[in-house]
Structures are given as structure tokens and as C-alpha cells.
Amino acid sequence: MLLDYDRLGWLKVALLGFTTLVAAFLLLPVVFIVLLSFGSSRWLAFPPPGWTLKWYEELFADPSWIEAALTSARIATMTAILAVAIGVLASFALVRGDFRGRAILRGLLLTPMVLPVVVFAIAVYAFFLRLGLGGTTAGFVLAHTVLALPFAIIPIATALEGFDKSIEDAAIVCGASPFQAKLRITLPSIRIGIFSAAIFSFLASWDEVVVAIFMASPTLQTLPVKIWGSLRSDLTPVIAAASSLLVALTVGLMVVTALLRRKLQT
Amino acid sequence: MTEPFLSIRKLRKAFGAFTAVRDVTLDIPKGEFLTFLGPSGSGKSTTLYAIAGFQDPTSGDVLLEGKSLLSVPSHKRNIGMVFQRYTLFPHLTVAENTAFPLRVRGRPEAEIKRKVADMLSLVRLESFAQRLPAALSGGQQQRVALARALAYDPPILLMDEPLSALDKKLREEIQAEIRRIHRETGVTILYVTHDQEEALHLSDRIALFHNGRIEQIGTGEDLYLRPATDFVAGFIGNSNFLAAEHLETAAGASTIRLADGSLISGIRANGSFQHGQKTRLMIRPEAFGLERKPKHAELSVDIVDVAFYGERRRIVARTRAGQEIDIRPTSSAVAASDASPGKRQVFFDPATAFLFPA
Numbered sequence: 001m002l003l004d005y006d007r008l009g010w011l012k013v014a015l016l017g018f019t020t021l022v023a024a025f026l027l028l029p030v031v032f033i034v035l036l037s038f039g040s041s042r043w044l045a046f047p048p049p050g051w052t053l054k055w056y057e058e059l060f061a062d063p064s065w066i067e068a069a070l071t072s073a074r075i076a077t078m079t080a081i082l083a084v085a086i087g088v089l090a091s092f093a094l095v096r097g098d099f100r101g102r103a104i105l106r107g108l109l110l111t112p113m114v115l116p117v118v119v120f121a122i123a124v125y126a127f128f129l130r131l132g133l134g135g136t137t138a139g140f141v142l143a144h145t146v147l148a149l150p151f152a153i154i155p156i157a158t159a160l161e162g163f164d165k166s167i168e169d170a171a172i173v174c175g176a177s178p179f180q181a182k183l184r185i186t187l188p189s190i191r192i193g194i195f196s197a198a199i200f201s202f203l204a205s206w207d208e209v210v211v212a213i214f215m216a217s218p219t220l221q222t223l224p225v226k227i228w229g230s231l232r233s234d235l236t237p238v239i240a241a242a243s244s245l246l247v248a249l250t251v252g253l254m255v256v257t258a259l260l261r262r263k264l265q266t
Numbered sequence: 267m268t269e270p271f272l273s274i275r276k277l278r279k280a281f282g283a284f285t286a287v288r289d290v291t292l293d294i295p296k297g298e299f300l301t302f303l304g305p306s307g308s309g310k311s312t313t314l315y316a317i318a319g320f321q322d323p324t325s326g327d328v329l330l331e332g333k334s335l336l337s338v339p340s341h342k343r344n345i346g347m348v349f350q351r352y353t354l355f356p357h358l359t360v361a362e363n364t365a366f367p368l369r370v371r372g373r374p375e376a377e378i379k380r381k382v383a384d385m386l387s388l389v390r391l392e393s394f395a396q397r398l399p400a401a402l403s404g405g406q407q408q409r410v411a412l413a414r415a416l417a418y419d420p421p422i423l424l425m426d427e428p429l430s431a432l433d434k435k436l437r438e439e440i441q442a443e444i445r446r447i448h449r450e451t452g453v454t455i456l457y458v459t460h461d462q463e464e465a466l467h468l469s470d471r472i473a474l475f476h477n478g479r480i481e482q483i484g485t486g487e488d489l490y491l492r493p494a495t496d497f498v499a500g501f502i503g504n505s506n507f508l509a510a511e512h513l514e515t516a517a518g519a520s521t522i523r524l525a526d527g528s529l530i531s532g533i534r535a536n537g538s539f540q541h542g543q544k545t546r547l548m549i550r551p552e553a554f555g556l557e558r559k560p561k562h563a564e565l566s567v568d569i570v571d572v573a574f575y576g577e578r579r580r581i582v583a584r585t586r587a588g589q590e591i592d593i594r595p596t597s598s599a600v601a602a603s604d605a606s607p608g609k610r611q612v613f614f615d616p617a618t619a620f621l622f623p624a
Contacts, residue, residue: 170353174367
């Protein structure tokens with residue numbers, strides 16, 4: 001290849017330097033937050049005068065933080081299940097279907113990814129208020145599912161496109177009904193896509209804040225909303241601790257995804 | 267007359283304005299190995315897919331032991347099929363792939379175990395039972411596909427160019443396996459291929475497809491030695507076609523005049539021709555010899571090139587009328603010095619030549 005990395009010569013050094021710089025710029029704020037969460041300064045001073053775990057103790061001692069984290073996990077899990085279920089059905093229609101308006105439907109389902117979130121949030125807020133869904137778990141899950149759908153459909157549809165339909169036909173000739181063949185052969189074969197879809201839609205809901213702010217009620221808050229609210233009232237290192245846990249879970253899920261992908265692909 | 271095992275009646279399939287299969291009618295006795303041979307787009311695969319139930323024919327019928335299959339959905343037809351592409355279930359082991367048709371039929375576990383072992387030994391892959399398809403070669407994958415297709419003892423096995431993705435050596439190896447399996451199981455096989463050698467090697471009978479019709483059906487020998495049309499003659503084996511004018515036919519033997527003016531008589535007539543009708547004379551390359559023999563016709567040619575092909579020599583020659591012909595005598599019958607470039611006579615038995623309308 002013309003642009004083979006090994007043949008770049010001195011450019012290799014420049015490329016490495018630039019990449020490191022970009023990565024550092026992106027990661028540094030996160031690193032600071034994590035460091036601050038262990039710092040002893042009440043005022044988030046850097047460098048911290050000392051190290052402590054007391055912000056984490058405070059975090060776990062406060063039921064409202066635990067409540068918010070559990071709410072987030074519950075909503076994200078339900079969102080992931082719903083988005084994957086709809087994603088699978090939609091992907092079959094988009095990949096296998098042959099009907100008018102297929103391209104339009106595809107575009108429509110992927111719109112939430114490019115639509116300004118605040119516009120969507122206001123629209124959903126007004127709409128759900130009228131339906132009585134504002135401030136309810138169901139409302140949260142529905143709104144987040146719409147946002148998560150593109151992240152579910154893209155990996156599933158891609159996996160389905162790469163799956164040879166002859167394999168499904170073979171299962172049918174073997175005596176499986178078309179539904180059985182999809183359930184026992186096609187879905188397990190595209191499980192990498194389904195798994196990625198589940199993780200991505202979980203994360204899409206887990207760290208979503210804009211729609212969540214509009215949907216939240218005093219009794220129903222997700223973790224990002226709780227962080228946002230605390231930031232505005234009092235700036236305590238407990239927020240840094242909560243943020244660190246949020247980041248840890250996200251990173252953990254991404255690592256699990258990468259490991260499972262590698263395992264499933266061999 | 268006894269009921270044929272599998273019967274295809276006036277099968278027709280149109281895709282919009284394009285008719286892929288035109289009124290194909292065919293009876294297949296139990297246990298036969300029948301090959302659908304033909305160029306791509308000739309309708310052979312479409313016919314197979316109609317039998318499998320993946321395509322609904324526009325009209326016509328497919329009968330198995332007298333009962334129509336058309337209203338039966340694919341998964342209830344109880345047909346085995348091996349596809350052109352590798353279709354093993356990627357997440358299941360070789361043993362589980364083979365067991366799949368038995369599992370969906372809800373057979374007892376003991377029977378499944380026994381049958382899977384039988385099938386894997388039939389295709390000689392016993393030691394691969396616990397492997398995943400990705401860890402198998404292409405040839406092994408198609409053998410597992412064969413085991414899977416036969417696991418439920420289907421009355422008919424359909425094979426859609428199962429060897430086309432394999433290299434030549436492997437192809438020949440698996441052809442031998444397929445012959446053996448056909449012999450051992452007695453299953454009725456419908457086999458689709460565009461490879462005439464494969465068809466000749468494997469089949470009891472060959473149905474040669476052309477433009478959605480069966481051009482000729484018969485044994486490989488029938489098609490090779492007694493082609494019904496010039497398409498069959500041209501498709502099966504190598505052939506030379508020489509422009510000729512028909513003069514007369516008496517007692518089944520025709521006399522013709524070639525483009526270079528020479529007269530040849532004693533040609534086996536393949537249909538009836540008018541006096542003066544333009545025709546084409548087909549002569550197999552291996553029918554030519556360089557030695558004069560009684561009753562053989564002769565042709566004056568200019569030898570252009572000679573090449574050694576192992577068991578045969580390939581001689582490219584030009585007739586006096588300027589038409590190039592292909593001559594392939596056995597190497598032992600013709601010494602290299604005899605076939606040197608230059609003008610000479612070549613000979614052939616007119617009874618092995620065929621006359622077709624131009």
C-alpha cells in the first residue's frame with residue numbers, strides 16, 4: 001500500500017505525536033475528574049493537597065445518588081431491550097424488505113442521531129405531558145428508545161447484510177419453519193451485531209442528559225440529571241466521584257464489548 | 267405405466283418479461299442421479315429452486331409419487347439440499363449442523379446421536395464433529411452440508427453447483443465421494459452444474475438446458491455420441507462445425523458438399539434436409555486421424571500448429587475453404603514427425619459425423 005505505516009519514515013513520528021496530542025486533549029478532562037474525585041480538597045483544587053476516599057463514602061451514604069444510579073440502570077436496561085427488539089424487526093424490513101419507501105423509512109429511523117437533541121427533547125416533553133407520560137419511567141424509556149434506535153439498527157442491519165440468506169434457506173430446507181430458521185440460525189449468526197446494539201443503546205440512555213432533564217421529576221431522576229442538578233446547587237467533589245463511576249461503567253462496557261467481539265469472531 | 271417417482275409437468279417460470287423456464291417436462295425414476303446441465307441463465311437452477319420451493323412456478327406442476335409439491339411449503343417438503351455457497355450454520359459445530367434437521371423434527375436424542383455419527387462417517391468427517399465450520403476447508407464444509415442434507419433420509423437430494431467454489435483437484439475428489447454416497451444410499455439426486463465434465467462423470471442421465479428448455483435428455487453417451495441438436499453437440503465435448511451443402515439422403519446416409527468443393531457421403535442423417543440446403547457438419551476433434559482407412563472420408567488441410575497435451579496431441583489445421591479446425595488424435599497413434607506443419611490429408615469416419623441445419 002502506498003500509505004503503509006511502516007514506510008512513512010519520519011512522518012511516522014509526526015503522526016504518532018499528533019495522535020497522542022489529540023487523544024490527550026480528549027482524555028485529559030476525564031483524567032482530571034477521576035483524580036479530583038480522590039482529592040481531599042473540598043473546592044476541587046488541583047493538584048489536590050492530599051488523597052482520600054471520603055467523597056465515595058459520602059456518595060454511597062446518600063440514598064438519592066444510589067436511587068439515581070439505579071433509575072439510570074433500570075431505564076437504560078429497558079431502553080436497550082426495547083431498542084434491540086425494534087432494531088431486529090426494523091433491520092429485517094430494511095435489509096430484506098422490498099417495498100416502496102424503504103429508503104425513507106431507513107432515513108426516518110436514523111434521524112434521531114442527527115436531529116438536535118434539544119429540539120427532540122422539547123417536542124417529546126410537550127407531547128408526553130399531554131399523554132401523561134412526563135416524569136414516568138415509561139416516558140423515559142420511550143424517549144430514550146427513540147434516541148437509541150439508530151445505535152441499535154446500524155449494527156444489527158450491518159450484521160444482517162453480511163449474513164448470507166442461503167444459510168437461512170438451508171435451515172428451511174432442513175425442515176425449520178421460516179420463523180424457526182430466523183430464531184435458531186439467523187439471530188445467533190448475527191449475535192455480534194445484536195450484542196453491540198444492546199451495549200450502544202444501553203449507553204445512549206445511560207449517559208443521556210438533555211431529554212432526561214426535560215423528562216425528570218423530583219421523584220424520578222437519572223444519574224446524569226442528578227449530576228447536573230448537584231452541579232448547579234453546590235459544587236462538591238461527590239459529583240466528581242459520581243462522574244468517575246459513570247465513566248468507569250462506560251469504559252467497562254466498551255472493554256467487555258471489544259473482548260466479546262474478539263471471542264465471537266474466532 | 268407405473269407412476270414416476272418425481273415428475274415435472276410443463277413447468278414454466280417467468281420473471282416479468284423474461285421467461286427463465288419454458289414448459290419443462292421430466293420424469294425421474296427413484297434412485298436416479300440426474301444432472302441439469304447448461305450455461306448460466308439456461309433455467310436449470312430456477313427449475314431446481316421450484317422443486318425446493320424457493321420459487322413458485324408461473325405454471326406447471328411438480329409431483330412426488332403422484333402428489334403435487336407446489337402447495338407444500340419448503341420446510342415441509344422433506345427435501346435435502348446442498349447449495350452453491352457454504353451454508354453451514356456458523357455458530358454450530360459440525361455435529362450440531364448435521365443434527366439440526368433432526369432436532370427441528372423433534373427426533374429422540376439417542377436417534378439423533380446415532381444418525382449424526384452415521385452421517386459423519388458417510389462423509390468421512392468423524393474426527394471433525396466438534397469443530398466449527400470456520401475451522402473447515404471449503405471441501406470439508408460441503409461434505410458436512412451433504413451429511414446435513416442426508417441426515418433425515420430425504421427421498422430427494424438437490425445439489426445446486428455444490429463444487430463450483432472448490433479448486434479442480436478437490437472437485438474431483440468430492441465428485442468421487444458423491445458417486446460413492448449415491449451408490450451407498452440410493453437417494454435420488456438432482457444435480458445442477460454448468461461443468462460438462464462433472465455432469466458426465468457423475469450422472470446416470472443428463473438434461474441439457476438451453477434458453478429455459480431441455481434441449482436433450484439422455485445418458486452422457488447419448489448426448490456425446492448422438493447429439494440431437496447442434497447446441498448439444500457444441501456444448502458437450504469439443505466439436506468442429508464445417509459449412510456444408512446437403513445434396514441427398516438415401517437409406518439414412520447423406521451426401522454433402524463442403525465449402526472447399528469436396529464431396530462426402532455416408533454421413534448419418536440427423537433429420538431431413540432439402541437438396542441444396544445449407545447445413546453444418548459436426549466432427550469431433552478426436553474423430554480425425556492422419557492415416558487413410560477404408561470407408562473414411564478425407565479432408566485436405568494445412569496444419570498450422572501442433573502441441574503435445576499428454577495423452578493427446580492438439581493439431582490446429584485450416585481447411586482449403588479457410589476454416590480452422592481442431593484435431594486431437596491420441597499421442598501414441600500419431601508420431602510427432604507425422605504431424606508437422608504443412609499441407610496434408612486428414613481422415614474421419616463419416617458415420618461419426620453429424621449434419622445439422624445451418
